[in-house]
Amino acid sequence: MEEVVIVGGGIAGLATAVALRRVGFKCLVLERAAELRAAGAAIGLFPNAFKALDSLGVTHKFLSIYRPMEKAYVVNVDSGVSQEVSFTSNASTPGEETQTRCVHRKALLEALAEELPPNTIRFSSKLASIKTEKLNNSSSLVYVLHLEDGSVIRTKVLIGCDGLYSVVAQWLGLSAPVKSGRSAVRGLAVFPEGHGFPYGPRQYLSNSKRAGFMPLNDKELYWFMTHRTIDGEHELARDPQRIQKEVIENLAKDFPEDYLNVVKHSDLSNLTIAPLNLRVPWDVFFGKTYSGTATVVGDAFHPMTPDMGQGGCMALEDAVVLARSIANKRDKVAEGIENYVKERRWRVTSVLTGAFFSGWVQQGGSGVLWRIVELFRDSLFYKIVFAKMHDSIDKFDCGVLPCVSKD
Ligand SMILES: Cc1cc2nc3c(=O)[nH]c(=O)nc-3n(C[C@H](O)[C@H](O)[C@H](O)COP(=O)(O)OP(=O)(O)OC[C@H]3O[C@@H](n4cnc5c(N)ncnc54)[C@H](O)[C@@H]3O)c2cc1C
Incomplete structure (x- = not known):
């Protein structure tokens, strides 16, 4: 009988295991992959994330390796107009330790995994189904987890950190995430001689497309392209060379040479394309996100579009x-x-909704309405609304963990 089982060894699963360990719980993490899986190359971490990482005791692992991001530049590819964008309004300037940074996903997962005792993560362990039974004929329930390899694990507490297509969320009764109609390509570009770009993100906008890149260090850049989902994307996803060709010759063919050059320097082992899905806000807020001693964390709870990087x-x-x-x-x-759940649902529902709105404005549709949205985006959105949204999201402090006696 396990005390706590966490399903999924991604950011949510490992962070939850570290947090629970720090307050004295013993956890087992089940991960279906054979090793830590870091799809997506890199991730932007904002001040609110660094406050959480601080409570988990790992912030120091990133400070000397990753530099804080400087101001971003956004260029309208169609009009040529560029603007400087701040992630924060003047109201709050985060301290050095919590400034926004772009980090390798693998580094984040490893930083968390290092905090766990050996054998906490059980790899190649895919949860297939969940049943319940009574504990020693009492009224307390035990979760009986059936893994794909035939093994069975019993636990008193079950935390689903199993991402977008969460088995735990489905078992709880949450509806499946919906498609946003958009997709994202993500990659890592390597310049062995140095890329020479400043440490601020650059973003390029064209009708229904948004692309950009940001340095991780002097030699590597994380790049992305979000666009309307294209036919045959599922097949494309299997061949990184074809994904790169599609971006260069089709999706970003009219984009500036700087961007295309970054894409040309991609490390093909890190190139992915995938649809962007989200859980509808009312399902996150009102849906069955817990039952007894079972609940969900991260994308299993509130998958959102990446338009606020949150x-x-x-x-x-x-x-x-x-x-x-x-x-x-x-x-x-x-x-x-x-x-x-009660503490989190307001916060995650509002951020999820804000991210969807941000994506709609930054990369909206076409037609008459789009002209108005584009005008709003290029005049007011980045200058005022985006900074204010980031400000209110980023200044959130999730607080500290209670001290646990070592006796
Ligand atoms: C294009 C894009 C850009 C993004 N950019 C940012 C950003 O800049 N900043 C930011 O904060 N967020 C960003 N995100 C969001 C972020 O990537 C996710 O929110 C985050 O990875 C969620 O972590 P997770 O652990 O909940 O889920 P996942 O990363 O999906 O991890 C789930 C884990 O569970 C495992 N698993 C799944 N099913 C099972 C099973 N049945 N049994 C056992 N194991 C299982 C999987 O193998 C995986 O390891 C972005 C997302 C996208 C798509």
Whole structure:
């Protein structure tokens, strides 16, 4: 019988395991992949994420390796107009330790995994189905997890961190995420002699397309392209060379040489294309996100479009809040889990909705309405609305974890 089983060893799963360990719980993490899986190359971490990482005791691992991001530049490819964008309004300037940084996903996963005792993560362990049974004929329930390899694990607490197509979320009764109609290509560009770009993100906008890149260090850049989903994308996803060709010769063919040059320097082992899906806000807010001592964290709870760069940051906040809520109700874990959901649902629903709105404005549709949205985007959105949205999201502090006696 396990005390806590976490399904999924991504950002949410590892952060939750670290947080629960820090408040004295022993966890087992089940990960279907054979090793830590870091699809997407890199991730932007905003001040709210660094506050959560600080509560998890790992912020220091990033500070000397990754430089804070400077101001961003946004260029309208069609009109040639460019503007400088700040991630924060003047109201809040984060301290050095919590400034926005772009980090390798693998580095984030490894930084968290290093905090866990050996054998906490069980790889090649895919959850197939969940059943419940009574504990020793009492009224307490035990979760019986059936893995794809035929093994069975029993646990008192079940945390689903199994991402977009979460088995735990489905079992809880949440509806499936919906398609946004957009997709994203993500890659890592390597310049062995140095890329020479400043440490601020650059973004290029064209009708229904948004692309950009940002340095990770002097030699590597993370780049992306979000666009309307194209026919045959599923097949394209299997061949990184074809994805690169599609971006250069089709999706970004009219984009500036700087961007195309970055794409040409891609490390093909890191190139992905995937549709962007989200859970509808009312399902996140009102849906069945917990039952007894089972709940969901990260994308299993609130998959969102990446237009505020907050999905992973939210997963880190979730982990801290969940561990604190459970630690505060150590003998009544079900109540702790209920408190976690109640504390998180406003926050994650508003960020998810804001991200969708941001994506719609930045990369909206076509036709008459689009002209108005484009005008708003190029005149007011980045200068005022975007900075204010980031400001209110980024200044959030998920708080600390309670101290646990070492006796
Ligand atoms: C294009 C794009 C750009 C983004 N940019 C940013 C950004 O800049 N900043 C940011 O904060 N967020 C960003 N995000 C969002 C971020 O990537 C996700 O929110 C984050 O990865 C969610 O982490 P997770 O651990 O919840 O889910 P996942 O990363 O999906 O991890 C789930 C894990 O569970 C495992 N798993 C799944 N099913 C099972 C099963 N049945 N049994 C066992 N294991 C299972 C998987 O193998 C995986 O390891 C972006 C997303 C996209 C698509």
